[in-house]
Amino acid sequence: MTDAATMTKPEARKALDGNGAAPVVRVRNAVHAFKGRGVFSGLDLDLFKGEIYGLLGPNGVGKTTLMKAISGRVRLNGGEILIEGADILREPSRLSAIGFAPQEISLYHHLTVKENLQVFAGAAGVPQAADLIRILMDETGLAARADQICATLSGGYQRRVNICVALLKRPRVLLLDEPTVGIDIDAREAIHRLLDDLRRKGAAILVSTHDLDQAQRLCSRVGLVQNGRIGLEGRPEALVREAFGDRLEVVAELRAPADAPQRAALEADGFAPHVSETQWVRYDAADAVDVADLQRRLSHSGLRVREIRVREPDLSSLFLRGTQQETAP
Amino acid sequence: MIVAMMRVMALDLLRDRGALVMAFALPAAIYLIFASIFSGTAGDKLQLSVALFDQAETAGSRRIVSAIAGDDRLVVALRPASRAGLEQAVRRGDVDAGVVIRSDPALPSADAPVVVLGDASRPVAAPVVVGRVQKLLGDNQAGAADRTGAAPLVELAQIARAAHADAPTVYYAGAVGILFLLISASQGAMLLIDERRNAILDRLTSSAGGLAKAVSGKFLFLTLQGTLQVGIIFVVAAALYGVAVMDRLAGWSLVTLAAAAMAAGAALLLCAVCRTRQQAQTLSAFLVMILSAVGGSMIPRYLMPRWLQDVSLLTPNAWAIEAYQDLLWRGSDAGRIALYAALLVGFGVASATLAWAFLLRERRG
Structure with missing residues (x-):
């Protein structure tokens, strides 16, 4: 197995941005601490035009802080952030290229969709706001709900309005913090279509998400924040292929947690702890998977097996392994 | 269930400093303020500020000036040099009332020797001052002269206002x-x-x-x-x-x-x-x-x-x-x-x- 962290950075960027264009957003050697606890320790990240970059990582690793830093709302303790080649500290006007949709539904809930957009357009000093608002509501599928009070909208539509506000400045860079959290599948798909459309129109989009399925299907590239830096980074399918090759993921789900001798037996059989005490995982070559034999051997060790699942590994497999490595003693 | 509900409400209250202040500190603070205000209005403790002008400047008028100055219910805040100055002080609200000693209270006169000038914006103040000055005059036997058929010792007058409203x-x-x-x-x-x-x-x-x-x-x-x-x-x-x-x-x-x-x-x-x-x-x-x-x-x-x-x-x-x-x-x-x-x-x-x-x-x- 190749270390995915070492295979990605220059190669993946070159592959993605074959014409050699400079990144729209470049974060270099970002260092940040909050209440004495280090959040970033030399984090690098490049975001290119026409890509959706998925920022992955468990809670508390600093995904939101990174987005706030890029949007100028948090000042880093060290390092630099360049927007279209210019340092945002020296040229804060560059921040006008950025639209940020926070994880919270940051709207006036007692106002209508159109009134919200008018308020935020006014605050941002958007010229010819009425025309732009009409266009954006069409693009985001909100036109039919323009006069509906936001509090009465479904979660999915509220998310759309939240993103629509971030689009008011016609940003070249869009930062979306958990844009699909807490909404149903249909609404999520609608937001995916919206983001893909924006990407095709040339926007550079940075998305933080816990939804690995979303990241795998939506993102051109993903990066896993580990130990204050981007650990794994690259195209989702390339990362998975590089990490697991053609092997399959075999998960043994037990009826009860394994005791010490049983754990030793599982580990001797190539299993590692998975998402819970009753789940163990290993990766086998496709032609070596024999579920019946595996079931027999585990039962022989005194383990009560609920089921054995076999599937192709995906980004969640990689993510779990990455976070387990991070939390391992 | 009852104990559980009492416990959760107690915890909720204890962890909300604002609610604690509202529940226990604010009522006492408000009580203290209102008690201070209303204990002062009960009459025996009301202390009023006055402007004092001795127009007569006689031995008897000086006695009453001293009595007013030494009284613990009246605070002589101003000693204007003229009646006009006194009226202005009352009009401006610098004092609660004005006291003009027009003539020697110990001597017979057709008019009241003392005038208390009040303003309608402080309707309680002037009558209280009138009562107090009358008491001081009595205590100092300033009104000992035979005033049968004469004007009262103290007259109450109001500052004239152009305003139509109360x-x-x-x-x-x-x-x-x-x-x-x-x-x-x-x-x-x-x-x-x-x-x-x-x-x-x-x-x-x-x-x-x-x-x-x-x-x-x-x-x-x-x-x-x-x-x-x-x-x-x-x-x-x-x-x-x-x-x-x-x-x-x-x-x-x-x-x-x-x-x-x-x-x-x-x-x-x-x-x-x-x-x-x-x-x-x-x-x-x-x-x-x-x-x-x-x-x-x-x-x-x-x-x-x-x-x-x-x-x-x-x-x-x-x-x-x-x-x-x-x-x-x-x-x-x-x-x-x-x-x-x-x-x-x-x-x-x-x-x-x-x-x-x-x-x-x-x-x-």
């Missing part, structure tokens, strides 16, 4: 106006708490205007809202009670804008330091009650003990009430009205600036 209607238009300014500005400013909690403020402050413009916009809106609110109160006062707002429209506009700006700034500061609406509601209820009680929105300041009158001059309620009284009742000079307006605007702008600084510090983590 003094209390002018007083309470201002007092109620400032009270509701504070309440409604606090309510309006609470949107700021929602905006901080759901990151709207982050959005607004990353826009072209930034935090300063966001705070300024709120400040201006609350100021205009307050001006309209007080305007409605005074329109009613003018229509029903003849309060002469239209005669002093420019001054009224200045004082009202200043008072509304004060309330807007104070409300923004309150909502900048509170994290939740509940906290802000608790704190605003506490502050509005205290300021209104001490500042004269509930009970006229002249009925308070002297020390509380001095303290009340530190409250914006008192500044606004005095400014309206000066403008619409006393007809005082423009300088004093401008001073109160400046104090109100200064308080409002300083509070809004502090709110901005607090929010900026919060945004920068």
Whole structure:
């Protein structure tokens, strides 16, 4: 197995941005601490035009802080952030290229969709706001709900309005913090279509998400924040292929947690702890998977097996392994 | 179940400092303030300030001057050199009443030897002073002369006013106006708490205007809202009670804008330091009650003990009430009205600036 962290950075960027264009957003050697606890320790990240970059990582690793830093709302303790080649500290006007949709539904809930957009357009000093608002509501599928009070909208539509506000400045860079959290599948798909459309129109989009399925299907590239830096980074399918090759993921789900001798037996059989005490995982070559034999051997060790699942590994497999490595003693 | 419910309510109360203050500290504080005020109005403890002019300058009049000066119920705040000066002091509200000793109380005279000048804006004050002076005259046997068929020893006179309205209607238009300014500005400013909690403020402050413009916009809106609110109160006062707002429209506009700006700034500061609406509601209820009680929105300041009158001059309620009284009742000079307006605007702008600084510090983590 190749270390995915070492295979990605220059190669993946070159592959993605074959014409050699400079990144729209470049974060270099970002260092940040909050209440004495280090959040970033030399984090690098490049975001290119026409890509959706998925920022992955468990809670508390600093995904939101990174987005706030890029949007100028948090000042880093060290390092630099360049927007279209210019340092945002020296040229804060560059921040006008950025639209940020926070994880919270940051709207006036007692106002209508159109009134919200008018308020935020006014605050941002958007010229010819009425025309732009009409266009954006069409693009985001909100036109039919323009006069509906936001509090009465479904979660999915509220998310759309939240993103629509971030689009008011016609940003070249869009930062979306958990844009699909807490909404149903249909609404999520609608937001995916919206983001893909924006990407095709040339926007550079940075998305933080816990939804690995979303990241795998939506993102051109993903990066896993580990130990204050981007650990794994690259195209989702390339990362998975590089990490697991053609092997399959075999998960043994037990009826009860394994005791010490049983754990030793599982580990001797190539299993590692998975998402819970009753789940163990290993990766086998496709032609070596024999579920019946595996079931027999585990039962022989005194383990009560609920089921054995076999599937192709995906980004969640990689993510779990990455976070387990991070939390391992 | 009953014990569990009692426990959860006790824990909820204990962990909410604001609710604790509201439940236990505020009632006692309010009681102390009202007790201080009303114990002072009971008559035997009411202490009134007077201006004293000895027009007669006889041995008998000097005796009564000494008696008044030594009395513990009357505070001689001014000794004007003329009756005109005394009348001006009463008219301006510098003192609660004026005492003029026209002739020697020990000598027979056709007119009352002592005149107490009062103002309708302090209706209780002058009669109390009359009673007190009569007692002092009796104690000093100043009225020992045979006055059979003569005028009484002490005469009560009122300062002449051009105003059509009753003094209390002018007083309470201002007092109620400032009270509701504070309440409604606090309510309006609470949107700021929602905006901080759901990151709207982050959005607004990353826009072209930034935090300063966001705070300024709120400040201006609350100021205009307050001006309209007080305007409605005074329109009613003018229509029903003849309060002469239209005669002093420019001054009224200045004082009202200043008072509304004060309330807007104070409300923004309150909502900048509170994290939740509940906290802000608790704190605003506490502050509005205290300021209104001490500042004269509930009970006229002249009925308070002297020390509380001095303290009340530190409250914006008192500044606004005095400014309206000066403008619409006393007809005082423009300088004093401008001073109160400046104090109100200064308080409002300083509070809004502090709110901005607090929010900026919060945004920068």
